[in-house]
Amino acid sequence: MHEVSFHIRRAVSGDEEALADLIYRFYRFNEEFDPAWSTTRNALEVARERASRYISCGEGCFALVALMGEKIVGYAYTEIYEAEMLEEKNLAVIKELYVLPQYRRIGIASRLVEEAERIAREELGVEYIAAQFPTANFVAEKFYRNRKFRPFISIYLREV
């Protein structure tokens, strides 16, 4: 389908606009599965702020982008959590993952997860990697299950 190969790198200054678009799309995508994920009217604005934050985040998080030639076509955003009472203290959680529709099914999302895993293990000394997504997102569930992830934490929700 696409003969040009893609590559993965950390998000850097200058990626803000493209990254913001992907973040916005990620939230819109999840909105389809659960109304509790409905985006705000200023979601694109918030996505821009987030993009800047992701690019400049320090030890606790990192953002990766996938490029096809010069074009940013996908991203993954990962945060590190500490649970002091637990034996395995540190946990890397992929909070967001998105690839543009026309660049799907060529392994970009898998490579983003592999790279997040590598950084978490080799650079941050984390032993577990997790992924967070709406329970109803069957696309994400299938994706992570196929990559040997298993259900770990359940979050239940109700209106108050």
Place this chain on the structure above:
Amino acid sequence: MVEGKEPAKVDWYDLSVKLHRFYGGKIETIPKVPIRRIKDFAIWYTPGVAEPSRRIAKDPDLSFELTSRWNTIAIVSDGTRVLGLGKIGPEGAYPVMEGKALIFKFLGGVDAIPLVHRGRDPEKFIELLELVEPSFGGINLEDIESPKCFYLLEEARKRLNIPVWHDDQQGTAAVTLAGLINAFHIVGKDIRKSKLVIFGAGAANLALYRLLKLYGVPPENITVLDSKGVLHPDRPDIDKLMIKHPWKYQVAIETKGGGHSPGDPPEKALEGADALVAASKPGPGTIKKEWIAKMARDAIVFAEANPVPEIWPWEAKEAGARIVATGRSDFPNQVNNSLVFPGVFRGVLDVRAKTVTDTMAIAAAEELARYAREKGIHEDYIIPTMEEWEIYPRVAAAVAVKAVEEGLARKTTTYNEEYERAKEIIGLTREKYQLLWEKGLIKRPPVDYEA
């Protein structure tokens, strides 16, 4: 030639109700074996029938030889999208399915049973098909809402070992393809190097896209529009499509909008297009003259909505279209799936096919187109009409040979053999019917129209 006005209407609705009531429906079963005396039942029923039963129990495929299964199909509908009437329920769908059964028998010699049901859940629908599979040699899905119909066809094809056909998809798409092949022939353009616009993304048009792709038209040359515009990877609702309508999503990804932007209006999408196939909402005025005027030289326009095409043929021609086809029998070039389905089923049933593929639908389209070319095509004759009886055995032969070639037939055959067999089966049906009619065993209608 097309007149500059809509032809006068007959009150078909009123007449139809009166005659449906008078005849109490349209089909019945009649035995086809000798019943000379009561003792004959010992052959057809007990005790004799036990032996065919025993043999079939050991080899279920024998059911195609020792029972009527080989020539019997089910016309299955949940009544969720009946004609242009929408979700009118299974009972409401029944007259349509019965009408289809009538055409199956009369044009294809196929015994078809209406099977309307309440299974709205797609999984229940599929389960029903699996459960009744042993009764039938094929399944014709009919009048089912989109996108459920795409899922049902895909799943049923995977899970059943008999041909499953959705006429609103493959039937309409195949006859459209036949018309397009000849229309491009007349204008002297190569369909595989032309720009095509598909207006409307319902069952027929998405199936047409599939057939065109398989026929060798590059997806990037095709622009498909639904009610929200061009199907394009950058459309704001693209992720929603991936979840809710993966078939439209696939078109968007593969065509990339056919070189157009997601926000392009129809008139922009039609700029320089060689052909337009509209199967959307009834006109007139759904497609505008000004849009057609923007198409390439010798434009081809198929406006297939019923009862009123998206644009009147004379309007399309005034705007510069060279060839126009519609879904109506009172205009030239009627895109009518009745040209396809009787022959397709005749062919697949005669070779006891295990499935019916899109390549078989293309074989049917090519055969129809070839027949019309042999007769002599021109702007007002790109596809045969229903009265040209020879097309049914010819389509049957083309489809049967394709099924054998693809290794999907339980029985082998040649083109000539199947052509002769189909001609005989269809001819015999017509002869039997003619005899009943002439003998007055089919009652004369108490009310009628002027022929």
